[in-house]
Amino acid sequence: MADATSAQESKEQPTLKQPKEALPKNASKKFTWTSPQGETVSYTANAEMVPVRADDGSLMGHMFMFSQVRDDVEDSSDRPVTFLWNGGPGGASYMVNVGGMGARRVKVDTDKHMPNVGVMEDNPYTPLPYSDLVFIDAFGTGFSHVDPNYDGKKVWGVDGDGDAFARGIIAWLALHKRNNSPVYLYGESYGTMRNAVVYRMLGEKGFGVTGVIEQSTILDYEPVMPGNDAYYLGMVPVYAATANYFGKAGVGEDPYAWFNKACEFSNTTLASAIVQGDQISEDDKRSVATEMSELIGLPVDFIMDKGLRIELDTFRKSLLKDEGKTLGRYDTRMVTYAYQDVQGDNEFYAGEDPSYDGINATYLDCYMKMLRDEIGFEGYSNYEPLSLKVNMDWNWTHAAPGTMGPAQVPNVAYDMATALRRNPTSRIMFFGGIHDAATPFWNVKHDMSKLFLPKALKHQIEYHLHSNGHMAYADNEALEAMGPELKAFYEKRHEPVL
Structure with a gap:
C-alpha cells in the first residue's frame, strides 16, 4: 500500500530515533x-x-x-x-x-x-x-x-x-x-x-x-499536483471501469474493453478538449461531456459544470450518492456508508478509504x-x-x-x-x-x-x-x-x- 498524494513539503519535526530497546535477535x-x-x-x-x-x-x-x-x-x-x-x-x-x-x-x-x-x-x-x-x-x-x-x-x-x-x-x-x-x-x-x-x-x-x-x-x-491535465485524463478510465462495475455505464460490456474505450477517449477527445480550458466552445464542451457521461455514469450537466474536470473525491462521493454510499480510492469497488455533511472536511475525506480499512x-x-x-x-x-x-x-x-x-x-x-x-x-x-x-x-x-x-x-x-x-x-x-x-x-x- 502507498499514498501517492503524500504531502510534498517537508515539515520540521524531531528525527525518528532507534528505540532504546536492544537490537532484536535474528x-x-x-x-x-x-x-x-x-x-x-x-x-x-x-x-x-x-x-x-x-x-x-x-x-x-x-x-x-x-x-x-x-x-x-x-x-x-x-x-x-x-x-x-x-x-x-x-x-x-x-x-x-x-x-x-x-x-x-x-x-x-x-x-x-x-x-x-x-x-x-x-x-x-x-x-x-x-x-x-x-x-x-x-x-x-x-x-x-x-x-x-x-x-x-x-x-x-x-x-x-x-x-x-x-x-x-x-x-x-x-x-x-x-x-x-x-x-x-x-x-x-x-x-x-x-x-x-x-x-x-x-x-x-x-x-x-x-x-x-x-x-x-x-x-x-x-499529475498529483492540483489542476494538472494529465490527472484528469488518467482518472477517466478508472471512473469508466468503476461505473461499469456498478452498472452505471456500459452495462453488459466487457470491463477491459470499456476501460480501453475510455483510454482512447482520454487520448483523443478529452485530451484535445481539456487543454483548451474555457476556450472550448459550449457546443464542443457539451459534446465531450455527453460522451464522458456515457462512459463514467455521471450526468452531462454535472460534468459541464466541472469544466470536464472530475476530481477523484467528487467521483467517489457522487456515483452511488443515491444509495448513501461512497467509494474507495485504492480500490473503487470497495464502498462504505457516506459521511454526514458535518464531517465534510475535504482533507479528512481524502484520507478515508474502505479499501484500506477493509484489509x-x-x-x-x-x-x-x-x-x-x-x-x-x-x-x-x-x-x-x-x-x-x-x-x-x-x-x-x-x-x-x-x-x-x-x-x-x-x-x-x-x-x-x-x-x-x-x-x-x-x-x-x-x-x-x-x-x-x-x-x-x-x-x-x-x-x-x-x-x-x-x-x-x-x-x-x-x-x-x-x-x-x-x-x-x-x-x-x-x-x-x-x-x-x-x-x-x-x-x-x-x-x-x-
Whole structure:
C-alpha cells in the first residue's frame, strides 16, 4: 500500500530515533509450502536486522528484512532472488508479503471488508518455487530504524531512500553469499518509484538487475499536483471501469474493453478538449461531456459544470450518492456508508478509504502472529506499518539523470530509461488495475511513451492489466492471472534479446 498524494513539503519535526530497546535477535524457521496441486517446496524463513553502512563504514541503521529461501538448491547461480517492498513512502512491506507474494498469505474476498480475525494459508500465487524472496522495510517503517548517530533526513527522500535500499540489497547479497544470483526488484505504488531509482543506483554500484516488476505504478508525480491535465485524463478510465462495475455505464460490456474505450477517449477527445480550458466552445464542451457521461455514469450537466474536470473525491462521493454510499480510492469497488455533511472536511475525506480499512488490521495481525509466534522473532515492541512522520518529512526533490539539476516534483521514468539503456538485457514488467484510482494505469503508459525508447528496448518492457485496485494482492482474480505472467517473466532471463 502507498499514498501517492503524500504531502510534498517537508515539515520540521524531531528525527525518528532507534528505540532504546536492544537490537532484536535474528530468528529463522523451516517451512514446507504446498501448492493446490500438491507441489511442495521446503524453505527457510529468516527475520533479520541487517546493518546498512555508508561509504566510510559508519552505521546508517538496521533494515528489517524478512526472507524466504528455498532449501533444496545446491547451485544458486541461476536461482533468482527478488527484493520486495511497499510504498507510502512511509509504508512497511507486510502487505506485499502476507497479501500476495509471500509463501503464506491472508485469505481475502476481493471486494469485501475482511473479518477482524484473519486466516493464513500457503499462497498458491507466490513466486517462491522459482525465486527466493526478501521483503524489506524502509528506514523508519516496520522494524527498520536509523542509527541514533545518523541523520534520518538523509534517507527520507527520493534519492536518499534509493541509495539506502541499494546498500541494503548489497548487504543482504554479501551476507547470504548470493552476489552472482539474478536480482529482481518488486515494488508497489511509491515502491515502483523506489524501484526505478534503485535499478539505476545498483548499476552504478556495479550490481546488475535482471528484472524490475512494477505493481500499481507511479513514475511522475506531476499529475498529483492540483489542476494538472494529465490527472484528469488518467482518472477517466478508472471512473469508466468503476461505473461499469456498478452498472452505471456500459452495462453488459466487457470491463477491459470499456476501460480501453475510455483510454482512447482520454487520448483523443478529452485530451484535445481539456487543454483548451474555457476556450472550448459550449457546443464542443457539451459534446465531450455527453460522451464522458456515457462512459463514467455521471450526468452531462454535472460534468459541464466541472469544466470536464472530475476530481477523484467528487467521483467517489457522487456515483452511488443515491444509495448513501461512497467509494474507495485504492480500490473503487470497495464502498462504505457516506459521511454526514458535518464531517465534510475535504482533507479528512481524502484520507478515508474502505479499501484500506477493509484489509489493513487483518494483514498486520496475521503478519505479527507469523513473525512472533511461529518464527520467534520478537522485534521491537512497536511495528510501524505506515509512518506519517516519514511521509511528512519526505524530501521529494530528485536529480534525474541527464537533467539540469534537482526537481521539486520527481519524475523517475528517466532513471528507468537510463538504467535500461545501460543494462539492455534487463527486463521491466508493469502490472496495473482497472479499479486503481491511486496510481492510474493510463498515466504509466503515458509516462513511458514520452521516453521515445528504441524498439529493441521497448521489446524488454511488458504491460499487464487486471481487475484489481491498487493492492493487486487483495484480488484473487488478479493474482490468479498474474501468477503465470510472473513466472513467464522470470523465465525470459534465458531468452536472447533483440
